[in-house]
Amino acid sequence: MKNTRRDFLKIGAAGTAAGLVARRAAAAIPQQAPAADAPNFLFINVDQWSLDCIGANGNPHVKTPNVDRMIREGLQFKQAYTANPVCGPARAAWFTSRAPSETGCLFNGIPIGSETIPDFGQWFSQAGYETVHMGKWHFAGREQYNSFEKVPVGSAMGEHLDPCVARTMAGFMDARVDNSRPFLAVLGLHNPHDCCEWWTYNAQVPSEFPLPDIEADLPPMPPNFDVFPEPEPFNVRKVYRPLDRAKNWDKQWWQFYLWSYYRYIEMVDEEIGYILDALNRSPHRDSTLVVLTADHGDGHGCHTMNGKQYLYEDVCNVPFVVYGPGFVRQSGREDADHLVSTMDIFPTLCDYAGIRPPQIIRGESIRPLIENIRPAKWRDFVRVETIGTGRMVRDSRYNFKYIEYHGDPVVQLFDLQNDPWETRNLASEPEYAPQLKKLRADLAAYEAQLETAPVHPKAQKLIAREMSGLSAAEDI
């Protein structure tokens, strides 16, 4: 006799998923079955996409009709922040809803310090969801096939991987006949991260511009391209900005880099459109909540920087779009008031599924915001950390932002309301002392509650390397 979806949900973790539990990590995961009308989830994550590099956000130099459509028909959070502007730690944080200093994933390749911190692949698998992971994972110390039930597509660079992920997802939608369980599909698209390989192989500027036919159409650099908000912390001045990859670039080569970055964005935008098109043609259209975000942005020339790892807005403030005709109330809204973290994804999915979230999480469900119910209380600051030493706090009420690195007397304060491109460091100006004090207090209060993991010896080495003025890794 075939189980109905309701039957399956009754048995929940005890049934089909039992075999999975046995080979999963040692995380003790008390579970409950999802609600009978629990929705499907499609979590699309892209890599290294900055918020201002989307057509719908006013950038005329990049064509993103598919994400534009998601924004038009869904809900965009404009104040969304990654937990850490580096791939691995950012991913560990969204999968666990814990701060990077708690997971111990402080940098790429630094493994999670605890088997008992659950990730949402494990959590939903054991709740009875059909869990699928395709594409980029990059969560050191934990393997996707131990967290997700199905892993049909592994990893590669974006140009090669992303079409495979998109096609495989379309196949998954087309072939799905057993609807007795809701699904959670996580699609790790790699682009526009291929820009990292672009700069590696284009470090040298040729004597003649190689593509004269686009020379007149190269995009302008961001308004803060050659503005340094001084004083800047040691890591920014000595480690992140002067990376070898860009030290010989002239302005035109920077523009060529930006032009190429935009083409990578367009590439992945088309693949996102293909995935959404498959969803919208499937029987799951109205029962699937889609979340799109990025692990971090790219410097794309802001403050003469590319890559990520530092704490300026271009890499920390990420795209975050929720889409789904059955879920978003008043589509086409833009929420620029509420601070959102990528650590909010896990509790949000739990909220919709009717599953208890883990006992300790740092995110909050954004379901009220999606349903346009103004919550009585919402966080008034968000914190981002990087490589164990740098931290920023962004305040929602006054739009101030504070940045500090352990042991560095140089700190930064920005008034994002009046200076969104972070051109003027106000930290030493006496009239801003109250804001500085408040944000420092917010940071201290937040960090006091964190259950920080021991710093892995590999991370200690990387931190020491940065403190001496060397990059932790060129290829991140």
Next chain:
Amino acid sequence: MKKHWSQTWLDPTWAESYTPPPGGIDLKHGNLTMSWSRWSRDPSKAFRGNAGRLKIKTRHLKKGFSTLNVDWCCRQRTKHHPAMDGEQVQKAQMVVAKDSCRTPVGWNMSAFATTHAGTVLDYTRLDESAAVQPGRIDFSTAGSLAPRSVEYTSALTTNWSLLAALPWMREKYKLNELRFDLLEDLCFLRRGLHLTDEGRHDFQLGGKSVPLYGYKMMGAGIQPTWFWLDEGHRPLLMITGPVYSLYLTDLQQEVAGS
């Protein structure tokens, strides 16, 4: 002769070791089977090496049409666990017009993922057919997805059609510039692309200087892409960005049935 800039996007170690297969194409006869491998130049070395393979078999039909049988396979890796590595496979049977774009008329395509052992993961299977109308492509699948239509606005080609057309581009079509929308892998529409003649340049391949004739493709949603053909009209190289390139590994030609 000055080194063409696209060579900076080729892996020098690969270029040093690459020897093109022997032979050339007789343009009077069209039935070809061409095979390429995709080389990945990932700087982290995690994904460096052969990342996939492509085979296109062209057979001429009457009344100005051809069939293209395409096998395309992309390999991915699941780090730390080689046994989990898998492939994403596409097999397509296309009918194309015998014009400069090898304009697609219709096709059947199957796509699926496999395990490292080659077992097909049925839950990923997409069987799709498509018919091209003026300005529109109509798709339908064998499964639960509703039919879809995609509009295109200029000439239409695919990445596979172009590779099949390239050997005739210089001699027969006297290409100066070709503008088209390109349906990549029969899935992703890259709009408003153009292909231009890049002229002759010498490449260092397998320790020798080899004269190659190039075409450059540009437009939204792609990196600058170069197709390089040798004097025997064979598409030896397709450089699609700083990381990936396709290189010809085998070519068979039937002289009958042209």
